[in-house]
Amino acid sequence: MYRLPCGTFNTTYKQDMALFRTKFLKFWVTMFFVFLLVFPFVANVYLLSLANIIGIAVVGALGLNILTGFAGQISLGHGAFIGVGAYTSALLVMRLHVPFWFALPAAGFFTAIVGMIFGIPSLRVKGLYLAIATLAAQVIINFVMIHWSSLTKGTSGLPVDPPRLFGLVFDTDQKYYFITMTFAVLATTFAKNLQRTRVGRAFMAVRDNDLAAEIIGINLFKYKLLAFFVSSFYAGIAGALWAHYVTIITPEHFTIAESINYLAMIIIGGIGSVLGSIFGAIFMVLLPEVLRLIADALSGVYPSIGNFFSAMREVVFGLTIILFLIYEPDGLNHRWQMIKAYWKLWPFSY
Template sequence: MRIATANETYLADAALIQTRTQWAWMGVLTVALVAAPFVLNSYWLYLACLVAINVASATGLNILTGYTGLVSLGQGAFMAVGAYTVAWLDRNIGTSFLINLFAGGLMAAAVGILVGLPSLRVKGLYLAIATIGASLILHFVFLNWSSVTGGSRGMNVAPATFLGTPLTTYFQLYWVLVPVAALMVLGAANLFRTRIGRAFIAIRDRDISAEVLGIPLLRYKLLSFAISSFYAGVAGGLWAYFFRSVGPESFTLVESIFYLAAVIVGGMGSILGGIIGAAFMTLVPEILRFGVEAIAPYVNNAGTLLSPVRTVVFGALIILFLVFEPQGLAEIVQRVRRFFHLWPFRK
């Protein structure tokens, strides 16, 4: 009989994956991700790629809002900065797509630092309003700086190329989008094992006490904005290569609300929550659409009548999660894990 023992070293205690069961599930997930493009059809591959983009962006917003406690409604605008940077570099410089993605992330991080400057004086709802104002300013720039952004016409983006091969199909793009999203999630998970990540959590829990303990608030708040915006910029660059065009209407305030809702529904302050929330917000509307199509043969004008109902049901699901499970889907997953950890001895 194997007896569980405590970890004997700090590295073992701080490891992301600590048990054989966790390693086994990680292996299953890896096999599933590798096998997915060979089994899924084009439509589901499209959704898988879209989920990967949304996971990357939602993870970045979770760093800022879930872990640092700074509410932002500017994630869509930061994604637009990354997308436009990628489009401009691709058109005028012709650098590789990996360099363009990194540059898009850096440009979005620089903008994020500027937007984060008011965070020392305001927070909560007031900071959210400040990020909305920044989004409106950026939208004005995208719309009117025609020599750089293409104005209202936007910009087309050439396909990303790898070893001279254009990545034009969803199958090919999957092998770029999913690994990049996975690396970004892994980076975020490791961030909170460092002093920087712990400082973010201290600021979220009680910023005045964190400052008394010697944590410079402005520096770490701006760093959180920079990291979150970097994630958004890279996600925006992936979006540009995925859809092959960028315009001022590509990233609106609705997109920012979408990512904030994904973080809240998934579970703020949880890496798993950002992943589940992004997948939920992306896939549930499509699943509801399938439900409407299933009813269509039995109801006249079902598409016209039930399309608003589908939107209402989606909104109602979000509200129900906020009311009955404010800690999000991640808490439900943890509860299930605890149940099976104790089963069959749980009363």
């Protein structure tokens, strides 16, 4: 439940719908932006690379959360859609020599259209069946990436140039940081605003009960496909950002494991929550890093731990998802709201 601090009275609808409803919140969001701006100048390369990966993951997770969290359509093909975006942008830049800044939105739109095509089954089937239909999308798209090797160079990987602007090459983590963060902030703002428009509310009506939504006048055909469109657009942008960041892309990165990773992000962060997507992205990027630190620390005591590292990661990944689903099903966002509520209501918490 959202609690406003004592003494805040909204007297107009505009105030009620505002993104920042208190000055306190506005202040801290501003401070956060200041932090984001200062961060690249104080952090080292390792932290910056993590920040870049997180930024890209935030865009992807927001996309999946719009589809799954807002509109209630389960997708197991998000990783493949991100791959479509990555390959589209990479091929546009490398083959047709389109500038990155045009290739990026083009990748978004192309992925959106591909996503919409694979979203068509959502009109007839839902729930489990839709999950399986998107799983098929995942398998088929991945197959095309591997086997259309005249175009994608298959498993040997496609080299990609870093983006340039007016002679400036974004080839270091520090420079690329500004691109990823710009898009992460844009994506977050858009998603946050989407929540309070007619479209966003229609998505939620479809999620809660699609038959009821249709009866109150929501065009299911339009809004389900629109949800796939927006979500895949995000995926395309995330993919394009990823392609130009890592500068070589292979189909192995866009498998079912990637889709599951994104699903885990929104589950752990909080389904249907913008803030949750960000929490989830941060958590899932940092989890393997923390594990690696632990493994490194333990390697002095147990030298064989390195052999088990990838298996350990799987075990911890699985356990994390299971424990979150059982003990914290509403995700980190819910916990964050509880903490905030605790401080606001203290000492009378009821």
